[in-house]
Amino acid sequence: xxxxxxxxxxxxxxxxxxxxxxxxxxxxxxxxxxxxxxxxxxxxxxxxxxxxxxxxxxxxxxxxxxxxxxxxxxxxxxxxxxxxxxxxxxxxxxxxxxxxxxxxxxxxxxx
Amino acid sequence: xxxxxxxxxxxxxxxxxxxxxxxxxxxxxxxxxxxxxxxxxxxxxxxxxxxxxxxxxxxxxxxxxxxxxxxxxxxxxxxxxxxxxxxxxxxxxxxxxxxxxxxxxxxxxxxxxxxxxxxxxxxxxxxxxxxxxxxxxxxxxxxxxxxxxxxxxxxxxxxxxxxxxxxxxxxxxxxxxxxxxxxxxxxxxxxxxxxxxxxxxxxxxxxxxxxxxxxxxxxxxxxxxxxxxxxxxxxxxxxxxx
Ligand code: SF4
Ligand code: SF4
Ligand code: FES
Numbered sequence: 001x002x003x004x005x006x007x008x009x010x011x012x013x014x015x016x017x018x019x020x021x022x023x024x025x026x027x028x029x030x031x032x033x034x035x036x037x038x039x040x041x042x043x044x045x046x047x048x049x050x051x052x053x054x055x056x057x058x059x060x061x062x063x064x065x066x067x068x069x070x071x072x073x074x075x076x077x078x079x080x081x082x083x084x085x086x087x088x089x090x091x092x093x094x095x096x097x098x099x100x101x102x103x104x105x106x107x108x109x110x111x
Numbered sequence: 112x113x114x115x116x117x118x119x120x121x122x123x124x125x126x127x128x129x130x131x132x133x134x135x136x137x138x139x140x141x142x143x144x145x146x147x148x149x150x151x152x153x154x155x156x157x158x159x160x161x162x163x164x165x166x167x168x169x170x171x172x173x174x175x176x177x178x179x180x181x182x183x184x185x186x187x188x189x190x191x192x193x194x195x196x197x198x199x200x201x202x203x204x205x206x207x208x209x210x211x212x213x214x215x216x217x218x219x220x221x222x223x224x225x226x227x228x229x230x231x232x233x234x235x236x237x238x239x240x241x242x243x244x245x246x247x248x249x250x251x252x253x254x255x256x257x258x259x260x261x262x263x264x265x266x267x268x269x270x271x272x273x274x275x276x277x278x279x280x281x282x283x284x285x286x287x288x289x290x291x292x293x294x295x296x297x298x299x300x301x302x303x304x305x306x307x308x309x310x311x312x313x314x315x316x317x318x319x320x321x322x323x324x325x326x327x328x329x330x331x332x333x334x335x336x337x338x339x340x341x342x343x344x345x346x347x348x349x350x351x352x353x
Contacts, residue, residue, distance in 0.1 A: 002306065004315035005344045077276045 060101030
């Protein structure tokens with residue numbers, strides 16, 4: 001299986017997952033601000049919630065797949081950076097997103 | 112009419128990549144094509160002007176140039192269309208190809224990519240065999256027919272921004288050819304063609320912005336062919352039959 005085809009599929013599939021999650025996330029943010037919820041009130045609702053852990057866990061995983069692939073295209077086309085180097089750096093970037101994201105999710109939900 | 116109304120101000124690219132424009136005044140004529148203008152300059156004003164053409168009727172695909180910023184076949188483009196009614200014509204070689212001199216580009220990379228996309232037929236029968244029967248109404252043959260009349264002019268290649276920014280990208284014309292082959296029942300190596308068209312620099316580099324389709328002078332739709340290849344490559348990946 002050629003790498004470009006795999007990346008193409010992974011980027012589309014992760015976009016499919018991300019689209020509804022982003023909309024719900026934005027809706028939540030607007031709701032929280034309009035409702036005047038404090039950080040403490042938000043945390044009291046998310047701490048220990050398996051549902052929110054799964055929701056944002058999936059969000060993080062999809063973003064960690066989606067973002068590096070897009071960035072790889074930008075670097076290849078705009079800076080002409082190709083070969084193994086760009087793949088290694090962006091794979092590392094994906095792992096970093098995953099780690100930082102999961103850390104944030106666990107801080108939010110405590111799960 | 113005064114003289115200026117009967118005269119076209121033509122700026123022509125002279126030299127190689129680092130050349131510059133040279134101005135010529137060319138008499139306006141009715142139904143004048145851009146190629147007529149170039150030919151007039153070469154015959155009447157400066158015989159050293161380098162450019163390429165052959166058929167003059169939109170068959171051979173050798174007369175592509177950048178006309179007022181837009182890639183075009185020059186033998187079938189009227190001056191009025193290209194200038195939009197003004198009297199200024201600016202002629203440059205096609206973009207994204209090495210310039211040999213003046214308006215003539217080196218088409219070698221274009222045709223090399225054609226080969227890299229495996230844009231050539233692989234036969235399965237010999238002359239001893241019966242003719243391969245193809246149903247003209249079958250969806251695959253119709254898809255191939257819709258894309259087959261390419262004249263290799265390189266206009267879509269010059270129009271494509273991904274070609275301009277990514278020297279590895281095979282480009283719309285080569286991939287359009289690959290698309291006709293994967294839809295051709297007579298093709299002996301459809302898997303090979305699809306693999307070549309899907310590898311690095313292949314169909315997945317395309318941004319689907321359709322500049323190729325917008326500029327193709329014979330109104331083909333290479334963008335749709337490239338999208339078709341993407342679809343087939345995904346099908347092949349999940350184990351579908353190609
Ligand atoms: S649709 Fe694809 S091939 Fe056509 S001009 Fe755009 S990027 Fe190039
Ligand atoms: S697809 Fe159209 S623009 Fe491109 S090379 Fe063929 S005829 Fe020319
Ligand atoms: S000279 Fe042949 S297509 Fe224009």
